[in-house]
Amino acid sequence: MGCLEMELLQLRYFLVTAQYQHMTKAADFLHIAQPALSQSIKRLEKELGVSLFIRSGRNIRLSDEGILLAEKLEPVMKTLDEIPGELTHAAEMAARTIKLSILSASEMITDIVILYKERCPEVNFQLSQKIDNKDWDIRVSTVIPDQNAKTNHTVLKEEIYLAVPIDSPFAEKDSIHLEEVHDASFICHDRTKPFSILTTSWCMSCGFEPKIVFESDSPSTVRDLIGAGMGVAFWPAYSWGQQRSSKVKLLHITHPNCTRQIYVAQKKEKSSSPIKNDFYNYITAYLNDLQSL
Known part of the structure; x- marks a missing residue:
């Protein structure tokens, strides 16, 4: 169907034109030539098989079909516009999140997490006590880390x-x-x-x-x-x-x-996270202090 061939840019041009209901003003806002905007609207109308604007000389107004399309597109375009910000936020959250697998010494490790959160409140933790969990950044257990695995451990x-x-x-x-x-x-x-x-x-x-x-x-x-x-x-x-x-x-x-023996292992990563490194070093220092008492 033609609607599957619609370009995102065409739809943005249509919404701006629908807002101004004036080709020249819409073209000025979009920083494109008015003939280029007119051609884009005409291609969209051809793909959809309907007239989106009623033209009267230099004046235009939305047709019934144009009103319907604008109503449908506005929430969709709003969602699309929000995606980059949401992706950036998700990436920032992931960078501030430490996936911690606690298979041993849960009481002590919980205390360490609480102390670290007081020091770095912006850091988030995902805690797991599932033995078969493979998705971790740092793991505390009594199992010797696999020597072939890419980990640091203390x-x-x-x-x-x-x-x-x-x-x-x-x-x-x-x-x-x-x-x-x-x-x-x-x-x-x-x-x-x-x-x-x-x-x-x-x-x-x-x-x-x-x-x-x-x-x-x-x-x-x-x-x-x-x-x-x-x-x-x-x-x-x-x-x-x-x-x-x-x-x-x-x-x-x-x-x-x-x-x-309690082992604290940290997965080695190509792009090492400063926050994960800092928490691993924090645990290591805490354990070293315990053993020196």
Whole structure:
């Protein structure tokens, strides 16, 4: 159909002419010669098969068909005019957005994000905890980054303590062999999570399977349940923050070696984003400060 061959410029010329309803004034506004504008309008009328203007000498006015076309075109052209600005805004938002995959140490990383937002409020974050998510700029996990992948990464070595009730006989100690708690009740993470799988493997290496009485991913819930004498739990040195409850004591585990590595990986990009680099450096500095305490 002829309407599919209409050019955007033709439609803009028509709308301006419809606004002025005067060829010379419309041509002056568009900075084109009046004969060129007249030819453009005539080609559009030929393509559509209708007269868009009623001509009377040098005067013109919209025909019924012209009025209908103008009504239909105005919102369409308004939308088209807004697209460049919207695309620019979207590009600016993308440049200020960090896609952060948090597969480990969520409590600590959330605190880091909050601190960074206070420092750089214009930066946006898209947070994900999906293991299969591939669309990330920075990822925090206990999985060693693929050496073939294009990433930078930093490592936090984290000691895992055993948290016990303060009125427990275990609290008389400062350190403990994991075998000593083989009969204790354990409060743990969701057993399908990497942290629980890791801590269970430590127990199994000492000849016992932990007797789990409750599962929770909330450090405050775990802390409160330990304080209430419900059981003992593994407590990451950094990931869950400091343990401030007077009802709970943290013990060093002398055997087995209860530590884990937390990797912060940043994808390498051809056009590196200053904001993403800055946040990665911020996390790195934060982790280095933790380890130097």
